[in-house]
Amino acid sequence: MWFDIDASGINIKLQINGYKQSSKDNWDSEWCKCDFSFSSGEFLNYHKENDEVFLCCEVEALETALTELLDKKIQR
Template sequence: MSFILDLSGIELKLDIRGYDKNYDKTSDNSWCECDFSFRARPWLDYEIKNDELLLSSEVDELSKSLTKLLKGEFCEHCECYEFWCLESDFVFKLYPQKDRREDPKYAYIAPAYEFQDIYLEWCVYFWHDYCTENFMTFTLQREDIEKLRDYLISVKKNSLRLR
């Protein structure tokens, strides 16, 4: 089952297979096979297929971290929480809700804009025979974060049915 999301005209597609709920017994050897793509033709067409990009433990930890973010359980004084995957394709930066009234960067805040809602920056590093220092960042707002978290949970649940 694929996860598909429209990020303001950029189509994100992610498919995670091979999640193993018993990863704690296999240490860091329980890789999920992943396909992902980011497309906005004609200017963007990046795809990786059948690659071991996420550990089963990372699927768990990321879904837990996204749940914490959605519930407001990250400290609002923390700038962001970074989730680095063992493989260097993905870095997820989770930003908690922020009270702009306490931020010295702002001299004035219009009514109804006092709070900045949660968001996530998904950094995707590019490969060219090796991981380069080049990357693109895709921003997900609350609704998209919920969808990603729900997809990760469904990957875990569906793997239980397949066994």
């Protein structure tokens, strides 16, 4: 499933693959493969596919932050 949001005219899409719950033993070596893109009109069109961008523990923190944002517990 894709995360897709328009951030003041910049379309941001993110898909995270290969996530598994991180462990204390090897949290620094458990990577997720990601597809992402940033686009806006004709001036911005950047994308990457199947790239190791986030550690699994970072995905957990990102999920918490995005949930709080969507629940209006934090401001943009």
